[in-house]
Amino acid sequence: MLARTDPAPESAFPPIDLSYIEAMEERADRVVEKVRTNSYAPSGRKPSLLFNATQLALLCGKSNSAMARLLDKAASLNLTDGAQPAPNGGTAGKKRIFTQAEAVDWVRAVSDTYFKRPPGSMACTLTIGNFKGGVGKTVASTSIAQALSLMGYKVLAIDLDPQGSMTSLLDVDRMAVDDEQTMLPLARPLSDAGHRDTLQESIQETYWTGIDLVAGSPSLFNAEFYLPMRQMNVRQEPTFRFLEVLDRALSKGIRQEYDYIIIDTPPALSYVTMNAFWAADALLMPLPAEGLDLMSSTRFWSMFTQLARSAEKTAAAPKTFAWIGIVPSKVDHTKQYTKFNLDVMRAAYGENLLNAELPLSSAVSVGGTTLATVYDIQKYVGSKKTYERARVAFDQLAAQIDFLTRTRKWGQIVKETPLQVKL
Numbered sequence: 001m002l003a004r005t006d007p008a009p010e011s012a013f014p015p016i017d018l019s020y021i022e023a024m025e026e027r028a029d030r031v032v033e034k035v036r037t038n039s040y041a042p043s044g045r046k047p048s049l050l051f052n053a054t055q056l057a058l059l060c061g062k063s064n065s066a067m068a069r070l071l072d073k074a075a076s077l078n079l080t081d082g083a084q085p086a087p088n089g090g091t092a093g094k095k096r097i098f099t100q101a102e103a104v105d106w107v108r109a110v111s112d113t114y115f116k117r118p119p120g121s122m123a124c125t126l127t128i129g130n131f132k133g134g135v136g137k138t139v140a141s142t143s144i145a146q147a148l149s150l151m152g153y154k155v156l157a158i159d160l161d162p163q164g165s166m167t168s169l170l171d172v173d174r175m176a177v178d179d180e181q182t183m184l185p186l187a188r189p190l191s192d193a194g195h196r197d198t199l200q201e202s203i204q205e206t207y208w209t210g211i212d213l214v215a216g217s218p219s220l221f222n223a224e225f226y227l228p229m230r231q232m233n234v235r236q237e238p239t240f241r242f243l244e245v246l247d248r249a250l251s252k253g254i255r256q257e258y259d260y261i262i263i264d265t266p267p268a269l270s271y272v273t274m275n276a277f278w279a280a281d282a283l284l285m286p287l288p289a290e291g292l293d294l295m296s297s298t299r300f301w302s303m304f305t306q307l308a309r310s311a312e313k314t315a316a317a318p319k320t321f322a323w324i325g326i327v328p329s330k331v332d333h334t335k336q337y338t339k340f341n342l343d344v345m346r347a348a349y350g351e352n353l354l355n356a357e358l359p360l361s362s363a364v365s366v367g368g369t370t371l372a373t374v375y376d377i378q379k380y381v382g383s384k385k386t387y388e389r390a391r392v393a394f395d396q397l398a399a400q401i402d403f404l405t406r407t408r409k410w411g412q413i414v415k416e417t418p419l420q421v422k423l
Contacts, residue, residue, distance in 0.1 A: 029175050046171040046207045046376065051103045053082065053096040059103055059150060060111040070110055071096065079105055100150075100209040107152045113399075114152035115406055122255040123156075124322070124405040126262050127280035131303075132296050133267040136286045136329040136358060138165040139373060140397075141264035144284075146375040147398030149210030153259035156203065158183065159216030160272050166264040167215040169371050170206040177217040183272075186245045187223035189230055190237065199249040216264070220272060227271040242271060243311045247279035260405075269303050274311070277304065281322045281409055284401070286329035286358065289341040294348070297326075322409040325354045327397055332360040356397035361390045 040046055051059065057067035074081035082096035098106070107114050117123070128141045138161065145155045159166040160183060164174030179185065181204060185196035202214045227242040234240075250261065263276045277283065287297050312318055326349045332338055346353050374391045406412040 033173060033175070046372075047378075048207060048209065049100045049103075049376075049378065051098045051100070053098075056082070056096075056098055056103055056106055060107055061113050062110070070106075077109055079109060104150065104152055104210060107150065111152065115402070115412065117153075117259045118410050118412065121410045123250075123258045123261050124409045125250060125255070125279055125281045126260060126284060126401065126405075127265060127276045127282070128263065128284045128286065129265045129273060129277065129300075130285050130287065130297070131268050131273075131300050132293060135267075135288055135293065137267070138169065138264050140284070140286045140327070140329065140358065140394075141262055142166050142169040143373045143375060143394045144398055144401060145211050145260070145262045146208060146373060147394055148260050148262075148402065149208065150375070151398065151402065153210070153402075154257070155211045156214070156254065156258045156261045157206075157211055158214040158261060158263045158276075160220065160276055161216050161264055161266040162218045162220040163266070164216040164218070167213065167217070169373060170208060170211065170213050171371075172204070172206065172213060172215055174215065174217050177215040177219075179217070179219045181215045182217055182220055183214055183246060183249075184219055184223055184226075186249050187226040187230075187272075189226060189233075197249060198252050199246075199254060200252070203254075212258075220266075223272050224270055227275075241311075241314060243274055243278040246275040250279055269300070269307065274307060277308070278311075278319060282401075282405065283321055283324045285324075285326050287326050287345065288330040289328050289332075289338050289345065290330075291337075291341065294341060294344060298348075323404045324352050325401070325404065326352050327354045327356055327358060329358040330360040331357045354397065354400050356393055356400055358393050358397065359390055361386055 037045075053067060053071065054064060057064050060067065060070075062070065070077070071081050080098065080102050082098040082102065084095045084097050086095075126144070128137055128144070130137055142157070145157045149155045157166060157170060164177065167174045167177065179194060181202050183199065183202065185194050185202070186199065188195040199214060203212050204215065206213050227245065230237055230240050231242045254261070263280065265273045265276045285297065285300070287293055308319060326345065328342060328345060331342070342357075374387070374394055377387065
């Protein structure tokens with residue numbers, strides 16, 4: 001029998017209330033943002049990429065000699081030759097340096113890997129999703145947007161995750177994002193002063209040439225309240241379909257303006273996530289080669305189709321996709337079970353499993369305060385092979401995405417070729 005004890009004396013420490021937590025959050029945000037901006041002193045912003053002649057040649061898929069001949073004809077092509085003054089003021093040994101915008105102009109002019117979107121075709125809206133966190137979804141979303149822009153395409157990135165991680169990777173302070181810079185105005189009720197049917201006003205430029213952004217912020221949590229509320233208010237909005245909010249907004253000029261629309265989603269099958277899937281022409285799931293992740297992925301598709309089937313009953317038209325891709329992520333071939341799990345993924349997903357594999361690598365990780373993807377890195381501090389393996393993996397993924405889009409979305413007849421970018 002337990003002995004009776006006297007009640008414990010009241011703690012000398014005061015209880016932690018919500019004000020304490022709010023203050024802690026504000027301090028943490030200030031510290032993290034200061035560390036991040038100090039990483040890019042003195043401007044506090046991510047620098048634009050610069051390319052030398054060798055890198056430009058690789059970007060354009062040309063040999064160094066072929067690129068040199070093209071650079072000699074830069075003026076006739078109405079392009080910059082990138083020539084920099086020699087340190088001594090002479091002409092011998094001039095370096096060639098190109099900004100990202102100049103490099104993309106060269107890609108569009110001479111690259112064999114740049115394919116224009118056919119006239120009259122709409123942008124490919126690609127939604128990246130998985131309701132498990134930590135699968136590499138946001139890094140993949142951002143890196144895909146960067147890779148496609150280096151191929152010459154105009155890209156709109158839409159961050160639907162309240163955590164705003166994609167927004168941060170594109171060098172926008174998520175804590176300084178206004179509601180009007182997100183998709184939240186689309187979800188607000190008609191009677192709300194902040195309601196909008198369009199997304200154009202939410203778009204902002206980023207530091208990365210060729211990528212615009214609809215930002216993410218914690219205010220997106222409110223959309224999970226607004227959307228079902230409007231769906232239930234059939235008297236005020238008898239034709240409202242919560243699934244079609246984002247899709248309709250993208251159809252008001254945005255799909256004509258961009259080549260690719262890349263949507264990053266929260267790790268949950270929420271109202272906002274379902275909007276992203278319903279607006280998509282294609283779906284991509286990053287999937288780690290791990291047992292629990294494999295089992296979770298089947299539940300994801302089961303839950304998605306159940307929700308979509310239910311919603312499809314009131315939708316304007318049945319939902320179809322041009323293509324669906326599963327890309328192995330965080331692949332570590334030093335683990336003994338990796339090969340087996342990859343074989344299971346091939347058996348499970350067949351032709352939907354892409355050939356690219358995103359490695360578990362320090363070069364892929366954005367754990368540092370600089371929040372740099374493989375495409376942000378001008379000079380990798382570490383093994384060159386480690387960086388090249390990671391960079392080539394994302395290059396190959398972007399090339400496969402573009403091949404699938406051009407053949408299945410835009411109806412082009414093309415041969416599948418690997419992306420030549422290996423900087």
